[in-house]
Amino acid sequence: MKICVIGLGYVGLPLLFSLTKKFNVTGFDISKKKIDQLQNNADYTGEVSNKKLKKINFNVTNKKSELKNFDVYIVCVPTPVFKNKNPNLNFIKQSSKIVGNAIKGSKLKPVIVLESTVYPGCSEEICIPIIEKYSNLKLNKEFYFGYSPERINPGISKHKLNNTTKIISSSEKTSLKKLKKIYRSITKKIYVAQNIKTAEAAKVIENIQRDLNIALMNELSMIFNRIDINTKDVLKAAATKWNFSNYEPGLVGGHCIGVDPYYMSYLTKKIGLNKNNMILAGRKTNEYMNNFIIKNLFRLIRLKGMKLKKSKILILGYTFKENCNDVRNSKILEIFKQLKNKVDKVDLFDPIARNDQELIYFKKNILRKLDYKKKYNAVILAVKHDYFIKMNVKKILSLCDNNKLFFDLKGVFDKSYSVFRL
Amino acid sequence: MKICVIGLGYVGLPLLFSLTKKFNVTGFDISKKKIDQLQNNADYTGEVSNKKLKKINFNVTNKKSELKNFDVYIVCVPTPVFKNKNPNLNFIKQSSKIVGNAIKGSKLKPVIVLESTVYPGCSEEICIPIIEKYSNLKLNKEFYFGYSPERINPGISKHKLNNTTKIISSSEKTSLKKLKKIYRSITKKIYVAQNIKTAEAAKVIENIQRDLNIALMNELSMIFNRIDINTKDVLKAAATKWNFSNYEPGLVGGHCIGVDPYYMSYLTKKIGLNKNNMILAGRKTNEYMNNFIIKNLFRLIRLKGMKLKKSKILILGYTFKENCNDVRNSKILEIFKQLKNKVDKVDLFDPIARNDQELIYFKKNILRKLDYKKKYNAVILAVKHDYFIKMNVKKILSLCDNNKLFFDLKGVFDKSYSVFRL
Numbered sequence: 001m002k003i004c005v006i007g008l009g010y011v012g013l014p015l016l017f018s019l020t021k022k023f024n025v026t027g028f029d030i031s032k033k034k035i036d037q038l039q040n041n042a043d044y045t046g047e048v049s050n051k052k053l054k055k056i057n058f059n060v061t062n063k064k065s066e067l068k069n070f071d072v073y074i075v076c077v078p079t080p081v082f083k084n085k086n087p088n089l090n091f092i093k094q095s096s097k098i099v100g101n102a103i104k105g106s107k108l109k110p111v112i113v114l115e116s117t118v119y120p121g122c123s124e125e126i127c128i129p130i131i132e133k134y135s136n137l138k139l140n141k142e143f144y145f146g147y148s149p150e151r152i153n154p155g156i157s158k159h160k161l162n163n164t165t166k167i168i169s170s171s172e173k174t175s176l177k178k179l180k181k182i183y184r185s186i187t188k189k190i191y192v193a194q195n196i197k198t199a200e201a202a203k204v205i206e207n208i209q210r211d212l213n214i215a216l217m218n219e220l221s222m223i224f225n226r227i228d229i230n231t232k233d234v235l236k237a238a239a240t241k242w243n244f245s246n247y248e249p250g251l252v253g254g255h256c257i258g259v260d261p262y263y264m265s266y267l268t269k270k271i272g273l274n275k276n277n278m279i280l281a282g283r284k285t286n287e288y289m290n291n292f293i294i295k296n297l298f299r300l301i302r303l304k305g306m307k308l309k310k311s312k313i314l315i316l317g318y319t320f321k322e323n324c325n326d327v328r329n330s331k332i333l334e335i336f337k338q339l340k341n342k343v344d345k346v347d348l349f350d351p352i353a354r355n356d357q358e359l360i361y362f363k364k365n366i367l368r369k370l371d372y373k374k375k376y377n378a379v380i381l382a383v384k385h386d387y388f389i390k391m392n393v394k395k396i397l398s399l400c401d402n403n404k405l406f407f408d409l410k411g412v413f414d415k416s417y418s419v420f421r422l
Numbered sequence: 423m424k425i426c427v428i429g430l431g432y433v434g435l436p437l438l439f440s441l442t443k444k445f446n447v448t449g450f451d452i453s454k455k456k457i458d459q460l461q462n463n464a465d466y467t468g469e470v471s472n473k474k475l476k477k478i479n480f481n482v483t484n485k486k487s488e489l490k491n492f493d494v495y496i497v498c499v500p501t502p503v504f505k506n507k508n509p510n511l512n513f514i515k516q517s518s519k520i521v522g523n524a525i526k527g528s529k530l531k532p533v534i535v536l537e538s539t540v541y542p543g544c545s546e547e548i549c550i551p552i553i554e555k556y557s558n559l560k561l562n563k564e565f566y567f568g569y570s571p572e573r574i575n576p577g578i579s580k581h582k583l584n585n586t587t588k589i590i591s592s593s594e595k596t597s598l599k600k601l602k603k604i605y606r607s608i609t610k611k612i613y614v615a616q617n618i619k620t621a622e623a624a625k626v627i628e629n630i631q632r633d634l635n636i637a638l639m640n641e642l643s644m645i646f647n648r649i650d651i652n653t654k655d656v657l658k659a660a661a662t663k664w665n666f667s668n669y670e671p672g673l674v675g676g677h678c679i680g681v682d683p684y685y686m687s688y689l690t691k692k693i694g695l696n697k698n699n700m701i702l703a704g705r706k707t708n709e710y711m712n713n714f715i716i717k718n719l720f721r722l723i724r725l726k727g728m729k730l731k732k733s734k735i736l737i738l739g740y741t742f743k744e745n746c747n748d749v750r751n752s753k754i755l756e757i758f759k760q761l762k763n764k765v766d767k768v769d770l771f772d773p774i775a776r777n778d779q780e781l782i783y784f785k786k787n788i789l790r791k792l793d794y795k796k797k798y799n800a801v802i803l804a805v806k807h808d809y810f811i812k813m814n815v816k817k818i819l820s821l822c823d824n825n826k827l828f829f830d831l832k833g834v835f836d837k838s839y840s841v842f843r844l
Contacts, residue, residue, distance in 0.1 A: 120649055151663055165662035191662045194655045201651055202659035205642055206666055212638055212700075213631070213667070219700040220627055223686070226693050227542055229623055233616045237624035240587035240613045241573055244628055245635070245667040264645070271648055278634075278641040281703035 012076035046325035067102035100134025120201040144175030149203030155324030165189035169199035207260035212282035221249040249422035251331035253320035317383025325354035378405035434498035468747035489524035522556025542623040566597030571625030577746030587611035591621035629682035634704035643671040671844035673753035675742035739805025747776035800827035
């Protein structure tokens with residue numbers, strides 16, 4: 001069975017590496033740069049070390065002409081939103097076209113599987129018609145379509161492909177068997193959904209639920225800050241009830257949790273359901289958190305008698321998530337932008353952030369290492385990287401001036417050390 | 423140590439029974455009727471059988487004059503909302519006055535403990551000043567105040583007082599020791615919160631989280647109904663992710679989950695925080711669910727060519743929660759009211775509902791038992807009582823006419839049997 005993985009990012013790349021153990025697999029990405037890096041054994045996602053990568057025997061290409069004659073195509077492309085928050089389905093459409101062209105004339109009855117997060121119905125509405133158009137083949141006669149949502153968690157070593165349940169679904173039974181075989185080589189935990197739409201829905205609601213619950217925690221955190229009780233203390237007490245769900249307040253950036261709700265709200269608008277106040281209520285609150293943090297920063301700076309325009313601020317951590325090198329849609333970089341013209345200086349430091357093209361704008365302000373002789377008027381610990389957890393809090397505090405304006409957003413250290421935490 | 427439990431409802435009564443095993447306890451309720459019933463060994467909450475009750479040696483009164491000289495007073499009174507959704511603190515105020523009068527002149531340094539759900543800060547703002555006023559005693563000198571939120575779950579036999587963690591908090595340390603001793607006699611799991619406000623917050627957010635998450639499920643259910651996928655199927659698939667939180671759609675009635683969010687939103691308004699869109703978004707969606715169900719009922723009745731005005735409907739289950747006899751704030755009774763004048767007839771049947779004074783309005787429509795010779799144009803199974811689960815679905819279907827309009831709101835039976843489920 002020859003498999004082709006389309007899209008080699010945080011989802012496609014680990015999938016490629018995992019499938020390579022048992023199958024003849026080729027990875028495809030339109031980015032020549034990515035392919036070059038991989039061929040030089042560099043994993044830009046930071047999940048696999050160069051050393052390990054050298055031991056993996058994989059095959060990658062950016063040439064569409066090399067995509068012919070595969071039995072299975074697994075599509076792992078991004079599903080972001082436009083600035084107006086509408087789903088940007090361009091990657092989905094583009095990859096459907098690429099696959100459509102690739103399977104044209106194929107007699108292999110290929111199976112195309114989508115792993116990207118979409119709204120329920122998207123596979124059938126968007127992908128399948130495009131594939132049919134460019135391949136000139138008929139669904140369930142000359143090719144099959146499946147949906148198996150990715151559940152990749154960059155930065156979390158506890159939950160990887162091999163120990164996470166994989167949902168699979170297909171337009172037809174025999175192709176489902178093929179998918180079972182493929183995905184069973186990765187994880188023993190396979191769950192067959194009733195149909196593609198159900199599988200699509202299952203994935204997108206996971207992230208909607210997370211977004212909403214973090215939003216609730218953020219809202220509570222704003223209330224508790226005002227009435228002067230500690231959010232972590234409250235949550236710890238509440239968690240002693242057997243059915244309390246553990247979430248914590250925080251900035252929701254990245255390209256999943258903060259984006260997926262818009263896919264669902266796009267669908268609800270499309271079908272004329274206007275009662276979707278829950279899904280977007282979460283977004284509204286989470287989008288407000290930057291302002292809440294900045295407001296408190298400015299309030300405390302002024303309270304200490306400092307001039308905003310003269311203050312120097314250090315931000316520790318700016319990836320979208322702990323222990324992950326990805327800076328896309330990082331809320332902390334947004335905070336930086338909001339602060340930049342209002343204060344004298346903002347320095348950024350992150351020991352693991354990927355040196356991405358998205359960082360060009362911030363380049364001048366990024367520190368390669370911390371200079372403990374410098375004093376800042378405020379220090380914001382924004383991301384719970386293991387690197388920071390292992391740091392001595394005294395060392396972090398030594399970067400503050402006498403006012404000790406240390407913002408420990410995620411409550412990494414004991415509450416006595418910081419003036420603000422969510 | 424002499425203990426007095428004030429308020430003998432779903433919270434106070436099991437507490438009284440539990441404490442009676444180790445302490446000299448008196449239960450107080452202002453309702454003479456309740457006291458009479460208890461003295462005749464009838465438990466109106468339906469949690470303890472007459473037979474068991476006979477074996478418990480307890481002492482109850484409705485005479486305020488008998489409330490003198492106790493070491494500890496535990497207040498378990500309702501905290502409902504007014505029609506305008508503002509907190510109705512009358513029971514809290516009334517009981518604070520009763521306790522204040524009772525401890526007047528006491529040299530025992532009594533501890534007053536509140537178990538009712540309130541907004542954080544309520545104990546200190548409302549209860550303590552009233553107690554000080556009527557007792558003429560000073561807090562932390564002549565009496566102490568503690569907060570220990572109830573976590574009673576009527577109808578759920580798995581989680582009872584003795585296996586649920588009890589949060590305790592107090593205005594002062596020595597009284598905390600007393601509370602530990604008392605509550606340890608009930609459960610081994612004691613959690614000491616940092617202060618009263620933290621304990622108050624921990625309790626109210628448990629229910630807010632639940633309300634919000636059920637609201638999300640309700641919203642998703644409305645979407646999935648429209649795009650014709652099964653909510654249960656989607657949730658089952660999503661639940662295969664390790665961090666998915668399990669909630670299900672449903673009607674949120676009763677006097678906790680549907681009420682407590684208003685306590686928090688009252689606080690946020692009071693402190694001038696207007697960003698509390700999450701808490702009330704949940705309420706809005708959950709309050710809409712009646713309409714959603716009725717809309718679908720009417721749609722299907724009309725679709726089958728029936729006249730609304732001539733249709734006869736049967737509702738199975740009308741307590742606010744499964745396996746619980748409590749009908750207060752039942753959403754199903756609201757549905758009944760909404761249906762009553764629009765259709766020919768609505769019959770109600772619930773095998774375990776308490777014959778409450780709140781039911782007078784519905785009396786004529788309540789069936790004592792089901793008559794399987796009758797045929798209804800639609801049957802709504804509204805509450806997941808064990809009684810219904812154990813019933814043969816064919817028997818329920820035999821109550822429907824040929825159109826088989828069976829609404830299985832909670833998805834008790836296989837989806838093939840019903841035309842609608844949340």
